[in-house]
Amino acid sequence: MxxxxxxxxxxxxLVLIGIYQNRDELKKTEKTKENLVLHFKNNPAAxxxxxxxxSPSLGHEMAYVGIIEGCEIxxxxxxxxxxxxxxGGDVIVFGFTNSKIANLSxxxxxxxxxxxxxxxxxxxxxxxxxxxxxxxxPSYDLSSSKWDLKADLMK
Numbered sequence: 514m515x516x517x518x519x520x521x522x523x524x525x526x527l528v529l530i531g532i533y534q535n536r537d538e539l540k541k542t543e544k545t546k547e548n549l550v551l552h553f554k555n556n557p558a559a560x561x562x563x564x565x566x567x568s569p570s571l572g573h574e575m576a577y578v579g580i581i582e583g584c585e586i587x588x589x590x591x592x593x594x595x596x597x598x599x600x601g602g603d604v605i606v607f608g609f610t611n612s613k614i615a616n617l618s619x620x621x622x623x624x625x626x627x628x629x630x631x632x633x634x635x636x637x638x639x640x641x642x643x644x645x646x647x648x649x650x651p652s653y654d655l656s657s658s659k660w661d662l663k664a665d666l667m668k
Contacts, residue, residue, distance in 0.1 A: 555651060557580065568599055577598055579606070580620065581593045584618065595625060614664050624660065627643045647667070
């Protein structure tokens with residue numbers, strides 16, 4: 514019985530010594546995770562990542578990553594058709610902004626917020642309408658789960 518207890522205590526002691534000797538390596542791993550930012554080569558690559566890994570169900574009070582497919586200015590409002598990362602893939606939606614901070618163009622990576630589920634007579638593929646909230650850069654911070662903001666269009 515004493516032999517078994519002594520072997521167990523010796524095993525625990527060896528594990529603690531190993532952890533103590535490798536404590537600096539454990540700290541390096543934690544720092545690396547804190548500063549991990551994904552930098553994509555372009556907007557389509559960032560959108561593809563978002564569609565595959567960051568594609569929640571379509572709902573209110575959420576911001577979705579989108580890429581502009583086409584846009585125009587109508588009555589001082591920038592309007593766009595875009596694909597957003599939602600419902601486990603990508604969804605075609607309508608978006609708008611009244612902001613004069615940035616001009617929207619095809620291929621811009623944006624954050625979009627749902628206002629209402631809709632159907633347009635002239636375009637059956639469009640599922641929803643919402644506001645374009647921001648222009649974003651193709652950089653995603655894994656530790657904070659945030660995209661790099663280029664321009665806040667809510668101002």
